[in-house]
Amino acid sequence: MLFGISRELIVHLVIIGVVFFALQITAAVLVYMERKVAAVIQERYGPYLVGPKGLMQPLADILKLIMKEELRPKGADVVLFYAAPILSATAAFAAFAVIPFGADTTFFGFLDSPIHLAAADVNVGLLVIFAISSMGVYGVVLAGWASNSKYSLLGGLRSSAQMISYELAYGLSFAAVILLAGSLSLRGIVDLQDGYWFGVIPRWYLFLQPFGFLIYLIAGVAETNRAPFDFPEAEQELVAGYHTEYSSMSFALFFLAEYVNMATVAAVATDLFLGGWHGPFPLPAGFEWIWFLVKVFAILFFYIWMRWTLPRYRYDQLMEFGWKWLLPAAVLNLLVTAGAVIYMGW
Amino acid sequence: MPEPTLNSFLLLSAVLFAIGTAGVFLRRNLITILLSIEVMLNAVNLTFVAVDRFRGTVDGQIIVFFVITVAAAEAAVGLAILIALFRHRESLNPDAFTSLKW
Amino acid sequence: MDAISFWILATILVLASVLVVGQRNPMHSVFLLILSFAALAGLYILLGAPFAAMIQVIVYVGAIMVLFLFVVMLLNAPTEEATSGDRIRRMFGAGPRHFGAVLSAVFAVELALALIRLASMPMPSADRGAPVATVYDIGLRLFHDYGFAFEATSVLILVAMVGAIVLARREAR
Numbered sequence: 001m002l003f004g005i006s007r008e009l010i011v012h013l014v015i016i017g018v019v020f021f022a023l024q025i026t027a028a029v030l031v032y033m034e035r036k037v038a039a040v041i042q043e044r045y046g047p048y049l050v051g052p053k054g055l056m057q058p059l060a061d062i063l064k065l066i067m068k069e070e071l072r073p074k075g076a077d078v079v080l081f082y083a084a085p086i087l088s089a090t091a092a093f094a095a096f097a098v099i100p101f102g103a104d105t106t107f108f109g110f111l112d113s114p115i116h117l118a119a120a121d122v123n124v125g126l127l128v129i130f131a132i133s134s135m136g137v138y139g140v141v142l143a144g145w146a147s148n149s150k151y152s153l154l155g156g157l158r159s160s161a162q163m164i165s166y167e168l169a170y171g172l173s174f175a176a177v178i179l180l181a182g183s184l185s186l187r188g189i190v191d192l193q194d195g196y197w198f199g200v201i202p203r204w205y206l207f208l209q210p211f212g213f214l215i216y217l218i219a220g221v222a223e224t225n226r227a228p229f230d231f232p233e234a235e236q237e238l239v240a241g242y243h244t245e246y247s248s249m250s251f252a253l254f255f256l257a258e259y260v261n262m263a264t265v266a267a268v269a270t271d272l273f274l275g276g277w278h279g280p281f282p283l284p285a286g287f288e289w290i291w292f293l294v295k296v297f298a299i300l301f302f303y304i305w306m307r308w309t310l311p312r313y314r315y316d317q318l319m320e321f322g323w324k325w326l327l328p329a330a331v332l333n334l335l336v337t338a339g340a341v342i343y344m345g346w
Numbered sequence: 347m348p349e350p351t352l353n354s355f356l357l358l359s360a361v362l363f364a365i366g367t368a369g370v371f372l373r374r375n376l377i378t379i380l381l382s383i384e385v386m387l388n389a390v391n392l393t394f395v396a397v398d399r400f401r402g403t404v405d406g407q408i409i410v411f412f413v414i415t416v417a418a419a420e421a422a423v424g425l426a427i428l429i430a431l432f433r434h435r436e437s438l439n440p441d442a443f444t445s446l447k448w
Numbered sequence: 449m450d451a452i453s454f455w456i457l458a459t460i461l462v463l464a465s466v467l468v469v470g471q472r473n474p475m476h477s478v479f480l481l482i483l484s485f486a487a488l489a490g491l492y493i494l495l496g497a498p499f500a501a502m503i504q505v506i507v508y509v510g511a512i513m514v515l516f517l518f519v520v521m522l523l524n525a526p527t528e529e530a531t532s533g534d535r536i537r538r539m540f541g542a543g544p545r546h547f548g549a550v551l552s553a554v555f556a557v558e559l560a561l562a563l564i565r566l567a568s569m570p571m572p573s574a575d576r577g578a579p580v581a582t583v584y585d586i587g588l589r590l591f592h593d594y595g596f597a598f599e600a601t602s603v604l605i606l607v608a609m610v611g612a613i614v615l616a617r618r619e620a621r
Contacts (some may be wrong), residue, residue: 127502134510350454364556369469371548377474399495407500419608425519426615
């Protein structure tokens with residue numbers, strides 16, 4: 001007992017702090033990774049001037065963003081204008097709070113009994129993530145409205161319409177996983193993916209639900225307004241969409257929110273489909289989160305790869321794809337999974 | 347600080363319902379009237395969940411599930427009617443729609 | 449049950465609801481209502497109903513309020529003008545609006561009187577063994593006993609969807 005505060009509480013607070021800072025560092029790493037991977041794909045050097053191999057580039061970017069002038073359009077609604085990036089960033093961070101990233105550990109004997117490695121471990125974890133993702137729409141819509149500019153409004157409306165359309169396929173794809181696992185708790189779902197079939201193939205839900213995984217990734221990419229679905233932010237069409245009128249820290253918050261949302265989608269995909277922190281060879285106890293990180297960054301690399309490889313969907317093509325192809329596919333996936341669970345006892 | 351009893355939840359729900367009713371009677375903007383109706387529905391939901399906890403059943407939560415669903419359907423249709431009305435008169439004030447008045 | 453959480457959430461809820469009814473700009477009203485829904489979800493969690501709380505956030509905050517927001521934005525809803533005339537005449541004059549105010553006040557007083565007469569009913573708190581309702585229990589009850597209502601509700605939603613599309617359509621000339 002340290003000053004009357006139990007060890008569990010201290011460790012818990014430290015975990016919350018670690019998750020918070022890890023997300024920000026992930027966003028910085030993603031800034032660098034995006035530019036370097038884009039450079040490799042486009043056969044050029046990426047950033048190489050700032051620091052060795054350009055590794056200090058994210059730091060330079062952040063300093064630049066902090067030191068820019070904070071502008072606000074004249075007719076903008078002050079409260080809502082500044083509330084929008086705050087709402088976006090808050091929703092992005094809060095969604096990550098319920099994601100477990102490692103096995104139960106006692107931190108090498110510091111604690112008496114093993115503690116869950118997650119900022120907050122709730123029974124209905126998947127529902128919480130879905131709920132908070134649907135609140136992320138408000139940041140976008142508010143930004144579009146409060147900027148009092150036509151590019152922003154159009155971008156905001158299109159962006160939010162896209163997000164709410166793809167939310168359906170998003171939810172249905174993990175409804176199939178919930179059917180297989182019988183639990184809404186992310187930790188429970190990861191624990192069910194331990195072990196191997198025939199000693200070789202890991203028991204990941206990826207192998208039971210290949211289409212579910214594909215649908216989830218596509219819906220996740222559309223949710224975060226990235227890669228082939230980033231029409232509302234495209235420079236050629238709408239200047240910068242809903243964040244046209246933002247500068248300095250407000251823009252940095254939107255930027256941060258986008259990268260943290262990507263990380264959340266990748267982390268949930270890892271937990272649901274890729275077995276979370278279970279890897280091909282077991283790591284020493286207390287270090288399983290390394291596998292989790294590897295898988296999350298693999299998915300993030302795939303995200304960035306997709307952005308610089310695929311051409312952009314036009315807005316009506318995007319909406320048609322979401323409603324007419326992805327949603328029926330997700331429903332079909334759910335039905336087939338339900339049938340398999342009932343008749344084959346998966 | 348007194349422990350909240352079922353009475354406190356019922357009182358809270360009654361206050362919310364009264365606020366919603368006041369909103370429906372007093373506001374002259376159709377959207378705000380619809381929002382006040384949502385406030386009333388939420389007050390009722392709170393009553394259901396509170397009594398559920400008191401009696402140890404889950405029926406209240408199921409009814410809440412249905413109430414929320416029906417509220418969604420009602421909001422959709424209500425807003426569609428609102429849009430149709432706005433197209434006619436360019437106004438959201440209920441006092442502008444008096445052509446059926448005797 | 450955590451008394452402090454209850455009082456904080458209840459205060460936010462009532463304050464936000466009063467402001468929703470009192471605000472003149474409909475955009476602000478919508479966001480205050482979202483705040484009050486979030487406080488209500490917190491109260492549901494306090495009452496051991498995590499499923500209801502999450503459904504509240506997903507459906508009400510995530511879908512219905514987005515609908516309201518879109519309508520407010522697309523109609524460019526005008527801020528309500530204050531009625532003309534000086535304040536005293538507005539508050540105490542005659543007219544259907546003031547009749548409505550009196551009615552609401554009477555209703556509120558009536559509810560309060562009715563509730564005060566009830567005997568005190570303490571709630572079972574979590575640490576005294578009251579269970580949190582899991583999604584499993586709810587699912588079992590929902591599909592066993594309320595299956596018909598469930599199917600009827602899905603038909604209702606379909607009808608509402610079709611109705612909303614038809615009602616909001618521009619007349620083809």
